[in-house]
Amino acid sequence: MSNRSQRFMKLGAFLPAPGHHIAAWRHPDSQPAGGLDFDYYRSLALTAERGKFDMIFLSDGAGIRTHYKDEDELSRWGRMVHFEPLTLLSALAVVTKHIGLTATASTTYNEPFHIARKFASLDYLSGGRSGWNVVTSVTDLEAQNFNLERQPTHAVRYARAREFMVVAAKLWDSWEDDCFLYDKAAGRFFEPDKLHIPYHDGEFFKVRGPLNVARPPQGYPVIVQAGSSEDGQDFAAQWAEVVFTAQQTLEQAQAFYSGIKAQLSRYGRQPDELVVMPGVFPVVGRTSMEAEEKYEQLQALVDPAVGMGLLTGLLGDVDLSDYPVDGPLPELPVTEGSTSRQQLVYDQARHQGLTIRELYLSVSGARGHRFILGSPEEIADQLEEWFIHRGADGFNIMPPYLPGGLDDFVDLVVPVLQKRGLFRNEYEGGTLRENLGLKRPVNQHLLVKG
């Protein structure tokens, strides 16, 4: 036990209002207007911090990404308006002390100067608790908010993302950590030799710099990434410090875990420089029967039109309306969306012989992530198994509905994990990096200086 307790699992609280289940907003205890209610998010953040979570994780889209055929169908969904994550996390930085704050931002529809700057600003506001979930976006609906008809190809999005990271790192490294002198008498604000103007000139970006924010407290925000395609894994091997991934079985998780860690060496990195956190959708009851009842309550609230729309999105914008809902999933083309997730959902349907209806019901909660259900001990068993057997370094917890699903996890499951020596009783450090066990990146100009 004492050896095992040296390695704590890491936990993310993935908190979209009003929860992850597609019918969460219809749950009697959910707050459907929570997406734009700061008191709601303040309360969620304080609960997650009470549960010693490493970070709050906010997904995001540069627009509504829901697949719908008309406004009437869209009105059956319950999550189309919410805070923009960088503004929300800046506000949450003030009311929290320890928990990390990870926002999603797209490299496809943003400029590196703005993104590098906003995350640096958040890192200062939070005293070194910022994380950036780097996404390349996956829908044409988002592209259409930025002068495009269709999103760039998967390959182009990743090529742009790779250069985006190079530019962001150059901007964060503009000023060495000890650059600022504040010497009032000599009139010298900073040490000129410790300013490095990027003058980046590449394929996608020409960015002069320097950044107008000093080097962030963490050096760089913690880089999180969720792409599991071949391009996605290569990107992760170079840049990611946390990988958020969808894995269904321990064997798949172990293969992904060892595979992605092995790829780090290609970029001169060590296995412990990457934290692997599969997504987990936990339905927690005081007993497994109570958990079953909670799940059935949500499943009974799924609107068929919303279920079909969800499936359409997960499969990459394919139109299933011509196929019988109680028949099998047809053969599908490869699209330019999230290729790894499409394959995962497709394989699940084939493997389990599911009809279209059974398939959308099966993804209404976890959406392709791992679905676990049971008593606190049973939930802890399932997390422990993957953690001990190197399928995961931790988990991004996706509560079915909020705030209840988060309360259940914090009040019922966390104490079991702590008792087993699997999870911290107190935060280890002051920054997100310190809590995740990640080193602070050295300024690239010091590496050159040697």
Place this chain on the structure above:
Amino acid sequence: MSNRSQRFMKLGAFLPAPGHHIAAWRHPDSQPAGGLDFDYYRSLALTAERGKFDMIFLSDGAGIRTHYKDEDELSRWGRMVHFEPLTLLSALAVVTKHIGLTATASTTYNEPFHIARKFASLDYLSGGRSGWNVVTSVTDLEAQNFNLERQPTHAVRYARAREFMVVAAKLWDSWEDDCFLYDKAAGRFFEPDKLHIPYHDGEFFKVRGPLNVARPPQGYPVIVQAGSSEDGQDFAAQWAEVVFTAQQTLEQAQAFYSGIKAQLSRYGRQPDELVVMPGVFPVVGRTSMEAEEKYEQLQALVDPAVGMGLLTGLLGDVDLSDYPVDGPLPELPVTEGSTSRQQLVYDQARHQGLTIRELYLSVSGARGHRFILGSPEEIADQLEEWFIHRGADGFNIMPPYLPGGLDDFVDLVVPVLQKRGLFRNEYEGGTLRENLGLKRPVNQHLLVKG
């Protein structure tokens, strides 16, 4: 007195760390690292709110805009790293209750979807206290952070800005105010007829929408604008609800005031739909002699290289290094920067027969804005004169250094203004619009419906 007290002056607190005077960071009481210190800004915000200011105003650049010939010269400036305003104001929203929060963002280097969304998010975080200072940016240095060598022409920047506003308004009006039903039983999140997808297709922007934030509490954030050129005034007449302007004399201020208000009718607007707020740089002492001493203390700290750089920037990137510093200002070309400010500074030099050195010292504090100095009563007299004689509806106060210059204004000048019935004792409303006396804009789709 009773009639006059019906009209209160409006006050903005323009708060760049470490203050407006170019040598502020060298002042013994200034905090040169304040630009990235949240506790510093929290304290400033609470002081401004204690003084019943309408709003905090944060200027911004999409990059360092300082004019310098090398890193050594740049190191003599004291304000090149600071928080990004939208993240900072989101955090300040949590620690304040009444004061408005106005951030600058450029229409030239941003996309309307991101900007409309972030201000809508800030408006929700603050309960309706957001303001957007719309700028088109004025330097090539910023353009060079966004794939360009030079900034677009003044005319192109304004054409883009006008379309940008049209798109932003369409996005804010995507959802009618009473669109959201949250009807859990019927599975109906919103009323389909009250969603208006923009499908904007224009010269600069093609933006589908809808926004993924509901209509802001204020309808739109308060629109602030500072351009005083012909293009700038036309833009203000159409869109601005607060104009921040640089005026030197009462006669000039009155001409600007009546001129800009007269232009509103071109866009079907009434004179009281625009609040005119000249910038004022106040040096406040308990006596006028103490004020003189405070000013001289700052003037003595001006580094000649910094003074020359400031002048170069105000005059639109012109190189003055070949001209003797104690000689007259040469004839200058018109550039693509801030044309109105160039003219103002140029006229000042000509009118007063200033040498280059005298000119940069004269703008080291107010930078072309109105400079007033004296005891609290004398300061109040000067504000009252412009306010009573319709040179201003209020003032954007530019403290020489922080926090001292703001403390002086709040503790010494505000009580005099209140005693004279010129300024509020308590906030009138809960939103920035209510405090400024501005109406909440009606959704354009309701205007069409009639």
